[in-house]
Structures are given as structure tokens and as C-alpha cells.
Amino acid sequence: MKLSHRITNLTEGGSDGWDVFYRARRMISEGQAITELTIGEHDIGTDPVILDAMDASARGGHTGYAMVPGTDLLRDTVAARVQIRTGVKTTRDNVLITPGGQAALFAAHIAACNPGDTGLFLDPYYATYPGTIRAAGAIARPVQTHAMDAFQPRESEIERFAGGAVSLLINTPNNPTGVVYSQDTLNAVANVCKNRDLWLVSDEVYDTQVWEGNHLSPRALPGMAERTLVVGSMSKSHAMTGSRCGWIIGPEEVVEHLINLATNTTYGVPGFIQDAASFALNSGHKLEEKIAEPFRRRRSLAMQVLGGQQIVGLIPAQGAMYLMLDIQATGLTGDSFANALLDSHKIAVMPGESFGMAAAGHIRVAMTIADEKLVSALQTICDFAAQLAENRGAA
Ligand SMILES: Cc1ncc(COP(=O)(O)O)c(C=O)c1O
Numbered sequence: 001m002k003l004s005h006r007i008t009n010l011t012e013g014g015s016d017g018w019d020v021f022y023r024a025r026r027m028i029s030e031g032q033a034i035t036e037l038t039i040g041e042h043d044i045g046t047d048p049v050i051l052d053a054m055d056a057s058a059r060g061g062h063t064g065y066a067m068v069p070g071t072d073l074l075r076d077t078v079a080a081r082v083q084i085r086t087g088v089k090t091t092r093d094n095v096l097i098t099p100g101g102q103a104a105l106f107a108a109h110i111a112a113c114n115p116g117d118t119g120l121f122l123d124p125y126y127a128t129y130p131g132t133i134r135a136a137g138a139i140a141r142p143v144q145t146h147a148m149d150a151f152q153p154r155e156s157e158i159e160r161f162a163g164g165a166v167s168l169l170i171n172t173p174n175n176p177t178g179v180v181y182s183q184d185t186l187n188a189v190a191n192v193c194k195n196r197d198l199w200l201v202s203d204e205v206y207d208t209q210v211w212e213g214n215h216l217s218p219r220a221l222p223g224m225a226e227r228t229l230v231v232g233s234m235s236k237s238h239a240m241t242g243s244r245c246g247w248i249i250g251p252e253e254v255v256e257h258l259i260n261l262a263t264n265t266t267y268g269v270p271g272f273i274q275d276a277a278s279f280a281l282n283s284g285h286k287l288e289e290k291i292a293e294p295f296r297r298r299r300s301l302a303m304q305v306l307g308g309q310q311i312v313g314l315i316p317a318q319g320a321m322y323l324m325l326d327i328q329a330t331g332l333t334g335d336s337f338a339n340a341l342l343d344s345h346k347i348a349v350m351p352g353e354s355f356g357m358a359a360a361g362h363i364r365v366a367m368t369i370a371d372e373k374l375v376s377a378l379q380t381i382c383d384f385a386a387q388l389a390e391n392r393g394a395a
Pocket residue numbers: 040099100101102103126171174175203205232233234235236241245246
């Protein structure tokens with residue numbers, strides 16, 4: 001039987017850039033001790049106080065179908081949080097609760113793109129972006145950003161591809177680069193979107209992990225609320241990756257249509273998960289800070305290690321749980337370096353190329369292991385890079 005092009009073309013075939021990750025997983029299953037720095041998942045589980053709220057809700061009977069758009073409580077809670085943080089008037093009618101940020105990314109592109117339209121995304125990018133745009137039937141077109149600009153996008157480059165496109169997907173704080181977009185960058189992005197009549201899909205799932213500067217939501221910029229679809233999630237802010245609870249925020253009429261999409265696809269998010277999310281969001285900053293704190297601390301430790309040498313470069317680590325390291329002085333690609341590091345030192349990192357060609361010659365390190373192990377792994381990475389660079393010089 002023939003399958004649709006939409007499903008067979010999702011990953012465009014070939015390597016999906018996760019070879020090192022799969023190889024590390026295989027080595028672990030064979031009993032090898034691998035230092036795992038590939039994946040963006042906390043090294044803690046969901047906080048027991050959130051689990052208690054989940055348990056109480058489920059035992060209290062909230063185990064049936066929940067309201068498809070989300071419970072009133074969670075929609076109101078998310079709306080209030082966004083309004084306080086951005087100053088943009090937001091009510092429950094601007095909010096759809098989704099099974100994670102990923103489902104919100106898909107919903108946003110279904111809302112913005114007709115089949116055959118072009119959806120832009122910035123390279124380097126979170127692994128699912130091109131597939132998500134294609135899943136909506138659109139053509140996914142990368143727009144390069146550059147290490148020399150600390151991966152802040154340039155208005156001229158977005159402008160170059162904007163003609164004929166209908167949407168632009170951005171992510172700040174950024175996975176994989178750890179960069180937080182500046183006010184100037186977001187103004188430039190907003191200018192192109194307004195001039196070229198693009199939808200802006202703003203992935204803000206790391207908005208509680210900001211180490212330098214401030215998180216700015218482009219929905220708050222003049223004239224942007226009516227063309228911006230914001231993606232949020234409990235996954236990163238509250239270590240609730242497995243609960244699959246996120247949201248999309250947009251104009252009321254868009255949310256009305258997205259409720260139809262949810263009715264015909266996911267049919268909502270479990271009520272006890274939403275109650276746990278409402279509890280967590282209403283628990284205030286302390287809980288969020290507790291979850292972000294290990295990454296803030298490890299980022300400082302990482303800067304100390306990396307500051308003590310000159311071979312491995314660090315892209316300014318302003319937010320999120322990742323470090324983007326420049327290993328071009330070794331003469332290797334990110335892919336060759338990551339494979340060699342895994343073989344010789346049993347440390348698994350992601351090649352920059354897994355996130356697009358703009359990150360070639362880099363590796364991404366997730367700060368998701370205990371402090372002293374991270375420090376030791378970073379020291380080994382620096383020593384390994386120095387050795388490679390020296391061998392290169394001697395050759
Ligand atoms: C940039 C970015 N967006 C969205 C997601 C999806 O998160 P979730 O579906 O768990 O909310 C992730 C997960 O790693 C991510 O890194």
C-alpha cells in the first residue's frame with residue numbers, strides 16, 4: 001500500500017543527525033559507562049509536591065475526558081501568567097492547552113500554513129522543527145544564523161527568504177545554542193513579519209531558564225499580538241517532560257479554530273495533569289527557580305572550566321540547559337569530534353551538524369548531569385580538543 005508523501009517525507013530520509021546519540025544508547029545498554037550529555041532532560045524527576053497534586057486530582061475523580069480547550073483553571077492560570085510577564089492582555093480565550101509544546105508547534109503551523117506554503121525556521125534549530133512544518137503540509141525552509149553573530153538572526157537574511165513564505169518560527173531562549181534573543185533582534189524579526197505579512201511562531205518553552213539578560217516575548221511588541229502564536233510548556237520550567245502539558249497562545253479567532261483541531265486530533269490533555277500544572281504554576285517563582293537553579297550553577301562552573309583554555313570556544317550561554325561549543329580549532333567537524341570523543345573518552349555530546357549546517361564545527365553539551373561530573377567531562381573535552389589541535393599543528 002502506498003503511504004502519503006506527507007508521512008514519508010517527514011524526515012526527508014537519510015541520517016537524522018542522531019547517530020552519536022543512538023550509538024551512546026547502544027553502548028549504555030551493553031553495560032559501558034557513558035557520560036551522557038546529549039539529551040535535554042533534567043536529571044531530576046517531577047517535584048513530589050506536583051506529583052501529590054496530580055495524585056489528589058486523579059483520586060478526586062478527575063480521570064475522565066477533560067474539556068478539550070483545557071480546564072478553565074489552567075487556561076486562566078496560563079493567561080494570567082502571560083499577561084503579568086508580557087503586559088499583553090490575555091484571557092482564557094487566547095489559550096489552548098496542548099499535549100506538550102510539540103503539539104502546540106504542530107497546531108501553530110496547521111493554523112498558519114496551507115499545504116505547499118513555505119514556513120521559515122532558523123538554523124541551528126531544535127530537531128523537530130523541519131518535520132513539524134512538513135507535518136502541516138508546508139515546505140520547511142531554513143534561514144541561516146551565524147556563530148560570528150552569536151547566532152542572533154539577521155534581519156537581512158530573514159528578509160531574503162520572507163517573500164513567498166507565510167510563517168517564521170523562532171526560539172528564545174534557544175535550543176541548541178543557549179542564546180537569548182536581544183530586543184534589537186526581536187524588533188528586526190517583528191519588522192520582517194509585519195512588512196511581509198508573516199505569522200510568527202514564538203517557541204518560548206525555555207522562558208524560565210535565563211542566565212543573562214531578560215526573556216522578551218515578541219507578542220508584546222507593537223502590532224505583533226495579532227500575528228504571533230506563542231508556544232509554551234511545563235516540560236522544561238517544571239521538569240514535567242513526561243506529563244505532556246503545554247499551550248499555544250494567540251488571537252481568539254485562531255484559538256477557536258485550534259480547538260476544532262484539538263477536538264479532531266488529541267481530544268485534550270488529561271485533567272489530573274492539567275490540575276498538577278495549575279498547581280505548579282500557582283506555586284510561584286520559587287518552584288521554577290528550584291528547577292532552573294542547577295543549570296544556572298552548572299553554567300557558571302562550565303564558564304570557569306572553559307575560561308581556563310583557548311582551544312574550545314563558548315557561544316554566549318545566556319539561557320536554556322545547553323552549551324554550544326566551538327571545536328573548529330581541532331580541524332574536525334562536530335560530527336567527527338563527537339564520534340571520536342565517544343570512542344576515546346566515553347562522553348556523548350551532540351554534533352552541531354545535528355541541528356543544521358549553521359552549527360557545523362560545534363558540539364552541544366546538555367548540562368544535565370551532576371556538577372562535578374559535568375566539570376570533569378568539560379575538562380576532558382577541552383584536553384581532548386587541545387590534543388587534537390596540537391596534533392594538527394604538528395602534522
Ligand atoms: C526548543 C524546544 N521546543 C519545544 C520542545 C518540546 O517540548 P515539549 O513537547 O516537551 O513541551 C523542546 C523539547 O526539547 C525544545 O527543546
